[in-house]
Amino acid sequence: MxxxxxxxxxxxxxxxxxxxxxxxxxxxxxxxxxxxxxxxxxxxxxxxxxxxxxxxxxxxxxxxxxxxxxxxxxxxxxxxxxxxxxxxxxxxxxxxxxxxxxxxxxxxxxxxxxxxxxxxxxxxxxxxxxxxxxxxxxxxxxxxxxxxxxxxxxxxxxxxxxxxxxxxxxxxxxxxxxxxxxxxxxxxxxxxxxxxxxDWTEPVGEPLRVALIQGNIPQQMKFQPEAFYRTLSLYRELVATHPAQLTLLPETALPAFADRLPPGYLDELKALAARQGGDLIVGTLTGDLDGAYFNSALSLGAAPTQTYSKSHLVPFGEFIPAGFAWFMAQADIPMSSFTAGPARQAPLRVAGHDVAVNICYEDVFGEEIIAALPQAGILANLSNTAWFGRSLAQPQHLQIARMRSAETGRPTLRATNTGMTAIIDAHGNLSAALPPFTTGVLSGEVRAYTGMTPYNHWxxxxxxxxxxxxxxxxxxxxxx
Structure with a gap:
């Protein structure tokens, strides 16, 4: 050579x-x-x-x-x-x-x-x-x-x-x-x-007060039984002290099946979200009677409860490709056999707006994001990039989310576990962000947008x- x-x-x-x-x-x-x-x-x-x-x-x-x-x-x-x-x-x-x-x-x-x-x-x-x-x-x-x-x-x-x-x-x-x-x-x-x-799209309605919660739960502790109740308590406290019309929690913020959480916990979150006629979207796990389980986002609050289940799963991280079970046996990755949700799911109707939810890796697929348009006026991404430590993954993922907003003419709300929690405007500009690897809440305002860019059409x-x-x-x- x-x-x-x-x-x-x-x-x-x-x-x-x-x-x-x-x-x-x-x-x-x-x-x-x-x-x-x-x-x-x-x-x-x-x-x-x-x-x-x-x-x-x-x-x-x-x-x-x-x-x-x-x-x-x-x-x-x-x-x-x-x-x-x-x-x-x-x-x-x-x-x-x-x-x-x-x-x-x-x-x-x-x-x-x-x-x-x-x-x-x-x-x-x-x-x-x-x-x-x-x-x-x-x-x-x-x-x-x-x-x-x-x-x-x-x-x-x-x-x-x-x-x-x-x-x-x-x-x-x-x-x-x-x-x-x-x-x-x-x-x-x-x-x-x-x-x-x-301006390919235009704002509609009044500004929406939002609260994006970054729990900063260490990945090695996320699924440990001794940390479970501390995690639930932390998120309940952050929701209680930061009222908003729309509150977002990260992917699998509640690291258990929704029907196995402590009695009354989801009701508490629902009551806190509904204080001002608002809603909350939280990442959790859901399952069905056939034994399938999903990486899901659950809405709680004034609006009826709705669910979005991740449809584009990550190979090896969320499902095991055929013939690679031996490889995954060498790792210890909890919940690595999810079932994919439906390919097309309606936006969640929360806080008076249609919000197109995607979970973690899904926002790298632009043509899948535009499937919820023009109905959705806001994009929302729930992520847990704690899996990648202090690496290039977090800022790279934020850059990808900014491109989705620039393509679609829609603002993006990102709620992540360790970073980068951010509000992105409809032109792809970063409006605000929390420092990574800190516990905090990003409060701000966002407006829904209507209209279609050429990319949204084609x-x-x-x-x-x-x-x-x-x-x-x-x-x-x-x-x-």
């Missing part, structure tokens, strides 16, 4: 600096410029695939190393198994940029500008593929680098995160020819800034259509 191909490894790792918490969004085209340069120089498709693989390996090892924390520190898996498992996962994700590299070289166009279009289309395509194959892992899709305050975030309501992946990759490739790249960059920044001035079809147009314009060459 040549030194030039090995350079792809640190180039990929540098790409993580473009994401939260570093937020060097202006740097985003440069790592992908390096990849474009390496693919052009590769003598064969196999060598181009190797460069793409090393780029991806550096990118994912640097960006999602928190998977090791989840498996080893909190999942109880021996380090000698968790380490290779994390590396294998990152290597599997690196196959996507490897596929882009192989395809680019196999049918590389002759003209420079066609190569730029072809490269950008391929990078956006593999980002999209990664978002749904084997249930999907769209974490760190390139477009997330352009969440607000990037001026390119103006394109989010039109093309979504994969459209932004396409745009950033195109800018990176174009910078190889600065006489093309710099004017294109200036034009995109100006257009994005102009698009950010457009989902990822807009980005996919643009990718197809670029592929047609690039006119890839004959098979080499």
């Amino acid at each position: 040549r030194r030039s191909e090995l350079a792809a490894l640190p180039a990929g790792a540098a790409g993580v600096l473009c994401f939260a918490p570093f937020d060097l969004f202006w740097l985003a085209p440069l790592p992908w410029l390096a990849l474009f340069f390496l693919l052009r120089r590769a003598p064969t498709p196999r060598r181009a695939a190797a460069a793409g693989f090393l780029f991806g390996l550096g990118f994912f090892v640097a960006g999602v190393s928190w998977i090791f924390v989840s498996l080893s520190v909190f999942g109880g898996m021996p380090w000698w198994l968790a380490g290779p498992a994390t590396l294998i996962f990152c290597a599997t994700m690196a196959l996507y940029p490897a596929l882009a590299g192989w395809t680019f070289k196999r049918w590389q166009p002759a003209a420079d500008w066609r190569q730029m279009l072809y490269f950008a289309a391929l990078i956006a395509t593999v980002d999209w593929l990664r978002g749904w194959i084997f249930t999907g892992f769209p974490w760190l899709a390139l477009g997330y680098t352009q969440a607000p305050p990037s001026p390119l975030a103006g394109f989010a309501p039109l093309l979504g995160v994969y459209g932004l992946s396409l745009l950033v990759a195109l800018l990176g490739a174009a910078l190889l020819r600065w006489r093309i790249g710099l004017p294109l960059l200036a034009a995109c920044v100006a257009a994005g800034f102009g698009l950010r001035q457009i 989902g990822n079809l807009g980005a996919l259509g643009l990718i197809a147009l670029l592929l047609l314009a690039a006119r890839p060459g004959r098979r080499r």
Whole structure:
């Protein structure tokens, strides 16, 4: 393997600096410029695939190393198994940029500008593929680098995160020819800034007083019997001392089946929530008579009790893929065999508004979020990222939630166990947030929004259509 191909490894790792918490969004085209340069120089498709693989390996090892924390520190898996498992996962994700590299070289166009279009289309395509194959892992899709305050975030309501992946990759490739790249960059920044001035949706109704509760329950204590009553007492106290029209508690804040909680506990929460005609949404566990159990959000208060059950489950964390029971036997992850809830569930009608609830990882799937629109005026995410410790996972997840608001023109309320609990406005800007790994309540006001962005209408079809147009314009060459 040549030194030039090995350079792809640190180039990929540098790409993580473009994401939260570093937020060097202006740097985003440069790592992908390096990849474009390496693919052009590769003598064969196999060598181009190797460069793409090393780029991806550096990118994912640097960006999602928190998977090791989840498996080893909190999942109880021996380090000698968790380490290779994390590396294998990152290597599997690196196959996507490897596929882009192989395809680019196999049918590389002759003209420079066609190569730029072809490269950008391929990078956006593999980002999209990664978002749904084997249930999907769209974490760190390139477009997330352009969440607000990037001026390119103006394109989010039109093309979504994969459209932004396409745009950033195109800018990176174009910078190889600065006489093309710099004017294109200036034009995109100006257009994005102009698009950010457009209000695709509009507020409706009066401001809603909200309270988002961050319990900061250590993951190793969450399901311990000796901590159970302390947890219930903490949440009851925080709800009692922070009245609001809408109160949100984190994912599995009540770490037991709802029908097995101490008698009268849910009634207490309901009475506290209903003090001002308000409602409360809390993460808990629910089950049915067939023995299935769900990761759910339960509403309590003035409105009738409603339930949302998580439908997009996390492999290994919430369900065991076929053939991997032996692997999960090496870990100690409670409740790792959930049943998926229905694919389409109505928003919860609470505090006089329709709220589209999603749980933890579900908000990385933009097309699933828009299924609740236009009915829902507010998005709400309940998460427990304590599984990932003090890692990049929390700020990365907050950045993803901000992209969902920018795409949909809806505010997002995030109630998390350890961070990042936040209020995000309808443009994707961070209005307020609690410091991570602290116990507290984030109080504020939010307004529901009505109307539809182009992304709400078409989902990822807009980005996919643009990718197809670029592929047609690039006119890839004959098979080499």
